[in-house]
Amino acid sequence: MSDVVVQGASVTHGSTLAVDDVTLTIGSGELVAVLGPSGCGKTSLLLALAGLLPLRSGTISVGGRELSSGSRTTPPEKRSIGWVPQEASLFPHLTVGENIGFALPRGRGRASRIEELAELVGLGALTGRAPNQLSGGQAQRVALARALASKPDVLLLDEPFAALDTQLRTALRREVAELLRAAGTTSVLVTHDQEEALTLADRVAVMRDGRLEQFGTPEQIYQQPANDWVAGFVGDVVEVEGRWRHGRVSCTFGNVEATAMGFAPADGEAVRLMLRPEWIVPRPDLLATAAAGADARVASISYAGHDAMLTCDLTAGSTVRMRMAAVDLPEVGESLRLAVQRPGLAFPAA
Numbered sequence: 001m002s003d004v005v006v007q008g009a010s011v012t013h014g015s016t017l018a019v020d021d022v023t024l025t026i027g028s029g030e031l032v033a034v035l036g037p038s039g040c041g042k043t044s045l046l047l048a049l050a051g052l053l054p055l056r057s058g059t060i061s062v063g064g065r066e067l068s069s070g071s072r073t074t075p076p077e078k079r080s081i082g083w084v085p086q087e088a089s090l091f092p093h094l095t096v097g098e099n100i101g102f103a104l105p106r107g108r109g110r111a112s113r114i115e116e117l118a119e120l121v122g123l124g125a126l127t128g129r130a131p132n133q134l135s136g137g138q139a140q141r142v143a144l145a146r147a148l149a150s151k152p153d154v155l156l157l158d159e160p161f162a163a164l165d166t167q168l169r170t171a172l173r174r175e176v177a178e179l180l181r182a183a184g185t186t187s188v189l190v191t192h193d194q195e196e197a198l199t200l201a202d203r204v205a206v207m208r209d210g211r212l213e214q215f216g217t218p219e220q221i222y223q224q225p226a227n228d229w230v231a232g233f234v235g236d237v238v239e240v241e242g243r244w245r246h247g248r249v250s251c252t253f254g255n256v257e258a259t260a261m262g263f264a265p266a267d268g269e270a271v272r273l274m275l276r277p278e279w280i281v282p283r284p285d286l287l288a289t290a291a292a293g294a295d296a297r298v299a300s301i302s303y304a305g306h307d308a309m310l311t312c313d314l315t316a317g318s319t320v321r322m323r324m325a326a327v328d329l330p331e332v333g334e335s336l337r338l339a340v341q342r343p344g345l346a347f348p349a350a
């Protein structure tokens with residue numbers, strides 16, 4: 001078992017508290033993304049997991065073995081932890097095969113293990129090449145194979161796709177996630193890319209200013225963000241004001257079913273209703289007089305290929321954005337009857 005237990009961990013750089021009392025448990029074989037804006041402490045947490053930074057307080061254990069505490073840090077080479085850096089950082093004078101096998105002991109079985117790893121990352125035919133004859137994506141795969149060579153208990157990936165172009169990034173990250181799952185390696189991936197975190201990870205740890213804001217499945221993070229900061233960080237948000245009444249919020253869209261997030265509003269209390277743009281849909285079947293729904297006019301359309309973001313002026317006064325699949329899009333100026341198709345999230349009024 002190589003579950004990772006981080007308990008009350010804090011990391012400082014001089015007087016800067018980079019990681020502030022973070023507690024999380026990563027299951028054996030799980031792929032966790034640490035997501036947050038620049039400077040939130042993602043890399044510091046990863047370096048602490050690797051044993052490259054000491055903890056100020058708290059503990060880190062892997063497979064039940066305590067590796068870091070406020071008073072003791074097991075050195076990186078004794079932690080059974082693999083590292084895939086942002087840029088592949090291959091040894092330029094060694095071939096692909098030699099790079100992959102760098103940490104493997106000489107002797108019987110070494111060559112076949114290198115072959116096996118090269119096959120695993122789809123580079124079986126390229127083991128004799130020099131690193132400068134590889135594309136960025138291929139180099140990153142070599143770095144991954146090199147990190148997996150010694151069968152680490154935990155693999156740490158520091159923005160491994162950041163230097164690649166969009167298309168390659170999308171393809172490679174899917175490939176890498178499948179590969180890590182197949183290998184059953186417990187993995188922690190640092191990223192500031194929301195889409196990357198949500199599409200790849202089993203669970204996402206959202207950090208802000210050194211603190212863990214939320215730790216949950218991609219669905220939980222996106223559909224039930226712990227607070228409005230997480231909501232805004234992981235996706236687009238539409239906010240409307242309203243009043244809470246028996247599990248619903250009466251607002252410009254009528255009486256919308258809602259979940260109160262982290263508080264218990266009283267009936268009649270003013271709340272903010274948070275929606276995702278794709279939760280708002282055209283409902284031509286709803287009569288203008290229906291209790292649910294709002295009349296609107298399409299003010300602008302931002303086309304993005306697979307979908308489009310519409311800005312709609314509500315007859316009642318405010319403006320909302322809604323996301324629709326880019327088939328049968330309405331025209332700018334067209335009138336729509338809009339409704340909310342799933343329960344919204346109620347947060348305390350500001």
Ligand SMILES: Nc1ncnc2c1ncn2[C@@H]1O[C@H](COP(=O)(O)OP(=O)(O)OP(=O)(O)O)[C@@H](O)[C@H]1O
Pocket residue numbers: 013014016017018036037038039040041042043044045192
């Ligand atoms: N070597 C250092 N010396 C002093 N302060 C540091 C050092 N490294 C990081 N910090 C500070 O610690 C905080 C967390 O930095 P960290 O690099 O962990 O964040 P990050 O989320 O990985 O950022 P990025 O996405 O930009 O890499 C920041 O305020 C940063 O300025």
